[in-house]
Amino acid sequence: MLAVDRATGAYQDDFFRNLPHFLRPGDLLILNDSRVIPARLYATRAGLHTQHSSPEPSGRIEVLLTQQVSENDWTALVRPSKKVQPGEHLHFRAEDDPKPLLEAEIIAAGEFGERTLRFQPVADFHAILNKIGHIPLPPYIHRDDTIEDRERYQTVFSHQPGSAAAPTAGLHFTPAILKEIRDIGVLVETITLHVGLGTFQPVRAENVEDIHLHAEHYTLPATTAEAINTALQTGNRIIAAGTTTTRTLEHCAATAQGNPLKPHSGQTSIFISPGYKFQIVSGLLTNFHLPKSTLLMLVSAFAGREAVLAAYAHAVRGGYRFFSYGDCMLLL
Numbered sequence: 001m002l003a004v005d006r007a008t009g010a011y012q013d014d015f016f017r018n019l020p021h022f023l024r025p026g027d028l029l030i031l032n033d034s035r036v037i038p039a040r041l042y043a044t045r046a047g048l049h050t051q052h053s054s055p056e057p058s059g060r061i062e063v064l065l066t067q068q069v070s071e072n073d074w075t076a077l078v079r080p081s082k083k084v085q086p087g088e089h090l091h092f093r094a095e096d097d098p099k100p101l102l103e104a105e106i107i108a109a110g111e112f113g114e115r116t117l118r119f120q121p122v123a124d125f126h127a128i129l130n131k132i133g134h135i136p137l138p139p140y141i142h143r144d145d146t147i148e149d150r151e152r153y154q155t156v157f158s159h160q161p162g163s164a165a166a167p168t169a170g171l172h173f174t175p176a177i178l179k180e181i182r183d184i185g186v187l188v189e190t191i192t193l194h195v196g197l198g199t200f201q202p203v204r205a206e207n208v209e210d211i212h213l214h215a216e217h218y219t220l221p222a223t224t225a226e227a228i229n230t231a232l233q234t235g236n237r238i239i240a241a242g243t244t245t246t247r248t249l250e251h252c253a254a255t256a257q258g259n260p261l262k263p264h265s266g267q268t269s270i271f272i273s274p275g276y277k278f279q280i281v282s283g284l285l286t287n288f289h290l291p292k293s294t295l296l297m298l299v300s301a302f303a304g305r306e307a308v309l310a311a312y313a314h315a316v317r318g319g320y321r322f323f324s325y326g327d328c329m330l331l332l
Contacts, residue, residue: 001014001015001018001327001330002318002329003329003332004303004307004329006302006304006331009303011310014330016327016328019177019181020180020184023184024184024185024186025185026185026187026231026236027185027186027236027237027238027239028186028187028188028189028228028236028237028238029186029187029239030188030190030191030238030239030240030245030249031157031173031188031189031191031245032190032191032193032242032244033155033157033158034158034160034162034163034192034194035163036135036136036153036158036161036163036164036166037065037133037161037162037163037164038129038130038133038134038135038136038150039065039129039133039135040062040063040064040065041064041065041092041102041129042061042062042063042092043063043091043092043104044061044093045059045084045088045091046089046091059080059083061078061083061084063078063115064077064136065117066164066196067194067196067215067216068162068217069116071121072119073107073117074104074116074117074119075114075115075116076114076117077112077115078106078114079113081109081112081113081114081115084106085109086109087105088105088106089103089104089106090104090105090106093132094131101122101128102120102122102132103119103120104117104118135149136164137149137153138165138324138325140323153166153171155167155170155171156173156174157170157173157190158170160192160194160219162192162217164195164196166195167241167245168242168324168325169243169245169286169328170241172328173241187227189221189223189227190224191218191219191220191221191224191245191249192218192219193217193244193247194218195216196214213269213271215267216268216269217266217267218266218267218268220248220261220262220263220264220265221263222263225262228261229260237282237283237332238280238281238283239282239284239332240281240284240285241285242285242287243286243295243298246272246284246302247268250270250276250278250280250281253280254279272297272298272301272302273294273301274297274300274301274304275301276301282332283330283331284302284303284329285328285330285331286299286328286329287322287323287326287327287328288315288320288321288323288326288328288329289322290322290323299329299331302331303331311329
């Protein structure tokens with residue numbers, strides 16, 4: 001863990017197991033309790049309904065479910081996307097069963113392989129998903145998922161199913177460290193933000209003003225709203241575990257318009273870049289992110305671009321690991 005002082009830009013090498021040493025009684029630590037679902041599916045084409053379609057099914061289609069938008073509709077990333085156009089139908093099977101367990105129609109197409117799927121209603125969609133779906137491991141892990149990945153690629157406090165990727169800053173925590181944090185007088189609360197395209201969307205626009213993130217579903221529980229309101233009144237630090245937590249809290253602050261936060265659920269597409277004035281978050285735990293990503297822009301907004309770039313340069317020299325299963329930074 002690389003600890004960075006936001007006021008001075010100074011940084012020091014440490015270990016995540018020492019996180020409690022950087023916290024103090026009265027701090028509020030907020031975690032994202034979203035749970036990764038087996039969102040990667042494989043399908044075959046069927047029911048070909050467009051003039052551009054071949055009359056024969058061809059090849060395997062990879063479908064990554066990114067967000068549930070209604071009872072039967074999901075947004076997804078599809079590969080190869082050119083073969084799958086609106087009006088076509090996909091069949092999803094178990095490896096040992098020729099009969100489709102799920103069927104979906106492509107009802108809309110977006111850019112960069114995005115599609116909206118409408119599934120035929122079934123008695124228990126998530127039970128079937130658990131049977132035929134795969135955990136969407138990060139793309140740099142070149143192997144199939146295993147049974148162990150269903151727990152390993154989860155935070156120990158994950159509770160609400162719905163994410164297409166883990167909120168990776170939370171992967172560092174263990175029950176023992178969380179107990180130690182609570183024992184020193186830190187209050188620990190949760191929000192839920194289901195990780196989808198909005199979190200990992202690459203920067204494709206040249207101008208910051210042209211960057212628009214996909215909306216993601218979030219929930220602010222009553223106990224968390226109350227704890228935030230109290231911390232803001234007393235001046236205690238509010239530390240967000242991860243960029244997903246940060247974006248959720250700052251969206252809620254913008255929605256409240258200076259009033260106390262109230263429990264609610266909704267959608268957020270908030271994009272945070274340098275120049276943004278943080279209203280809730282005063283500390284951030286986060287992994288190391290790719291250049292030219294919206295996540296790195298958020299971190300730069302929080303701690304200052306020059307300080308973050310200097311810290312990243314030190315991390316590279318020091319052999320810190322990047323990406324989802326990598327090391328982390330604590331910015332206070």
